[in-house]
Amino acid sequence: MTNPLLTPSTLPCELPDFAAIQPQHFPEAFEAAMAADLAAVKTVVECQEPPTLADTLEVLEREGLFLDRVESVFFTLTSSHLTDDMQELYEQMAPRLSQHRADVTMNRDLYDRVVAVSPDGLSPTEQRVLAEYTRWFERSGVLLEEADQTRLREINDRLSALSIRYSTQLVRENERASVHVTDRARLKGLSEAAINAAKRAAEDAGHSDGHLLSLAAFTTQPVLRELHDRALRQEIHQAAMDRGRGPDGATGPLPTRSTVDLRPIAAEVAELRAEQAHLLGYTSHDDLVMSQAAAGSPSNVQDMLAQVAEPAVRNAVAEREALQELQDEPLAAWDWPFLAERTASDSPETTLDVRDYLELYAVVEDGLFHTARELFGLEFTKRRDLKGYLPEVEVYECQRAETGETLGLMVADWWTRPTKSGGAWMGTLVHQNHLGAQKPVITVNTNFVSPQPGQPKLLTVAEVTTLFHEFGHVLHGLLSDVHFPSFAGTKVARDVVEFPSQVYEMWVLHPDVLPRYARHHRTGEQLPEEIADRLREADTQGQGFATVEYLAATAIDLAWHERTHTDPAPDLETFDQDAMTTAGLDVDGVDPRYTSATFKHIFAGGYAAGYYSYLWSEIIDAAAVEWFNTNGGLSRSTGDRFASTILSRGNEADPMDGVRELLGGDPDMQPLLQRRGLLS
Numbered sequence: 001m002t003n004p005l006l007t008p009s010t011l012p013c014e015l016p017d018f019a020a021i022q023p024q025h026f027p028e029a030f031e032a033a034m035a036a037d038l039a040a041v042k043t044v045v046e047c048q049e050p051p052t053l054a055d056t057l058e059v060l061e062r063e064g065l066f067l068d069r070v071e072s073v074f075f076t077l078t079s080s081h082l083t084d085d086m087q088e089l090y091e092q093m094a095p096r097l098s099q100h101r102a103d104v105t106m107n108r109d110l111y112d113r114v115v116a117v118s119p120d121g122l123s124p125t126e127q128r129v130l131a132e133y134t135r136w137f138e139r140s141g142v143l144l145e146e147a148d149q150t151r152l153r154e155i156n157d158r159l160s161a162l163s164i165r166y167s168t169q170l171v172r173e174n175e176r177a178s179v180h181v182t183d184r185a186r187l188k189g190l191s192e193a194a195i196n197a198a199k200r201a202a203e204d205a206g207h208s209d210g211h212l213l214s215l216a217a218f219t220t221q222p223v224l225r226e227l228h229d230r231a232l233r234q235e236i237h238q239a240a241m242d243r244g245r246g247p248d249g250a251t252g253p254l255p256t257r258s259t260v261d262l263r264p265i266a267a268e269v270a271e272l273r274a275e276q277a278h279l280l281g282y283t284s285h286d287d288l289v290m291s292q293a294a295a296g297s298p299s300n301v302q303d304m305l306a307q308v309a310e311p312a313v314r315n316a317v318a319e320r321e322a323l324q325e326l327q328d329e330p331l332a333a334w335d336w337p338f339l340a341e342r343t344a345s346d347s348p349e350t351t352l353d354v355r356d357y358l359e360l361y362a363v364v365e366d367g368l369f370h371t372a373r374e375l376f377g378l379e380f381t382k383r384r385d386l387k388g389y390l391p392e393v394e395v396y397e398c399q400r401a402e403t404g405e406t407l408g409l410m411v412a413d414w415w416t417r418p419t420k421s422g423g424a425w426m427g428t429l430v431h432q433n434h435l436g437a438q439k440p441v442i443t444v445n446t447n448f449v450s451p452q453p454g455q456p457k458l459l460t461v462a463e464v465t466t467l468f469h470e471f472g473h474v475l476h477g478l479l480s481d482v483h484f485p486s487f488a489g490t491k492v493a494r495d496v497v498e499f500p501s502q503v504y505e506m507w508v509l510h511p512d513v514l515p516r517y518a519r520h521h522r523t524g525e526q527l528p529e530e531i532a533d534r535l536r537e538a539d540t541q542g543q544g545f546a547t548v549e550y551l552a553a554t555a556i557d558l559a560w561h562e563r564t565h566t567d568p569a570p571d572l573e574t575f576d577q578d579a580m581t582t583a584g585l586d587v588d589g590v591d592p593r594y595t596s597a598t599f600k601h602i603f604a605g606g607y608a609a610g611y612y613s614y615l616w617s618e619i620i621d622a623a624a625v626e627w628f629n630t631n632g633g634l635s636r637s638t639g640d641r642f643a644s645t646i647l648s649r650g651n652e653a654d655p656m657d658g659v660r661e662l663l664g665g666d667p668d669m670q671p672l673l674q675r676r677g678l679l680s
């Protein structure tokens with residue numbers, strides 16, 4: 001049988017033919033694609049004519065589509081369905097791919113040819129693309145002496161191996177941390193659906209009885225909001241904190257279930273990154289990263305964080321004092337979410353169960369798709385004839401309502417499984433581009449526990465918010481309108497990529513959107529307006545805690561990545577606490593959103609020295625929400641303007657120029673501070 005990865009798929013929008021793709025197809029396809037890439041480099045380098053964009057970058061981009069295709073399918077599977085076969089291939093292919101990238105970006109002849117392209121007569125887009133390519137080459141070390149290049153390659157190989165080890169060990173640590181409960185009475189506070197899911201999780205994990213509570217990736221577990229049993233809450237919180245700290249790293253009175261200490265891996269990663277930055281002429285890794293990002297420099301990031309930290313701590317302390325009134329024992333980290341839930345405006349105990357009104361497919365079809373229709377004139381239709389990588393994965397076609405023109409596909413994978421990474425994310429199977437006349441195929445992933453057969457999937461408001469957030473990324477991919485595939489959709493600087501998705505969260509509780517999808521799953525009755533108002537009010541509560549736990553993780557990220565290559569080895573036992581104390585983020589009962597032992601974003605996820613990005617882009621987000629609200633809200637005119645300035649341009653223009661065009665100037669911090677209740 002021929003290898004289906006060797007040629008573009010003939011399915012609509014080149015949707016990969018998952019029914020035909022087997023893990024054993026990847027090595028051959030990768031080798032062929034990398035060979036095609038190197039052949040393209042040779043063509044460019046050996047060309048005797050004066051270099052133009054057409055015979056340099058266009059060649060690289062066009063011939064690179066093959067590797068892009070194989071990688072896109074491969075990394076979709078390693079994130080969403082990492083079987084043992086794929087895991088083995090992942091460990092085998094990752095160093096090969098990292099070597100290959102270095103072979104291309106460290107090729108001095110190729111670089112010389114590209115920088116010799118005359119900018120005269122190039123459009124602003126083409127000039128931007130040329131400048132970005134030049135930066136990529138230089139950041140990869142193309143201008144270094146051979147010995148330094150060799151060292152840089154060693155560092156890259158080692159970093160790639162370490163990040164795989166960190167993330168795979170973290171998945172296992174997370175499994176080990178699941179809490180097994182034999183006495184059902186201890187689950188008081190959980191919904192019937194959650195208890196059933198925990199029962200099935202226990203069965204799946206091979207327990208003969210009881211319930212298994214598996215943990216979310218971040219520290220403060222959502223289930224702490226609901227469980228009445230204080231000792232059980234403490235056990236869950238300690239299990240979450242113990243992850244990745246090894247057999248001697250218990251953080252509380254109970255024995256730890258952790259078997260691997262991930263912190264030495266974290267320290268080695270940070271050390272190698274500091275050396276890498278030094279070789280490339282930067283003082284530290286955060287300097288290297290931020291000078292290329294919208295933030296521009298570490299000091300700009302520090303200034304932004306400093307403006308937020310003090311009022312956030314003040315608010316968190318006030319929240320803490322209010323909650324302490326509710327119990328006699330000193331308030332602990334595992335009490336905070338539970339007590340906050342008791343006082344929240346949307347608490348299930350003070351109102352009806354909102355989840356009964358938030359059914360997954362109603363949210364998707366009458367919430368997400370409704371906003372896409374009103375804002376951008378898009379129609380989504382389920383394509384039952386098109387298949388994903390598993391039977392439960394669904395494919396939707398996206399068309400322009402006026403013309404019927406197909407814009408692309410959305411591949412939706414809502415369900416959790418042991419082979420899937422935690423959290424929620426958008427991914428790409430095919431990048432939109434005019435060069436290869438390709439339409440986008442975008443994936444969207446969440447980790448919802450599937451309901452029992454015949455039962456509806458009911459969501460929390462937080463889960464609905466996640467859906468709108470990820471759908472914002474999906475639209476960034478689908479509405480992309482660029483020439484070069486490497487510049488499509490979300491391929492923009494990390495500290496602006498979150499902004500369109502954060503903006504999209506504004507529609508969750510919007511009066512023109514919520515009533516459309518929030519209907520009782522049995523009676524069809526609309527969510528009472530009074531409850532909707534309480535949800536909007538609850539949206540502004542608990543912001544002190546949320547901001548401090550986020551800032552604490554940001555402080556840990558920066559503490560690792562502001563280190564220089566000559567700094568002495570850090571003390572792993574006190575590292576996180578020291579980082580938080582230095583940043584003035586010490587609040588009793590608030591633990592960092594991620595610790596050095598659970599921080600996949602920065603040690604295995606491309607967010608190194610970049611966790612600040614969420615807040616940075618929230619500044620733009622809050623300003624853009626204000627713009628939407630004062631310019632027509634949910635309408636075609638606001639949507640089209642947002643698409644033309646932001647969503648369509650990818651990285652072919654500076655995204656901050658698009659932001660300034662939309663807002664009529666630089667975003668200021670006021671709307672963000674107001675939203676988070678941080679104005680004094």
Ligand SMILES: [Zn+2]
Pocket residue numbers: 469473498501
């Ligand atoms: Zn996001």
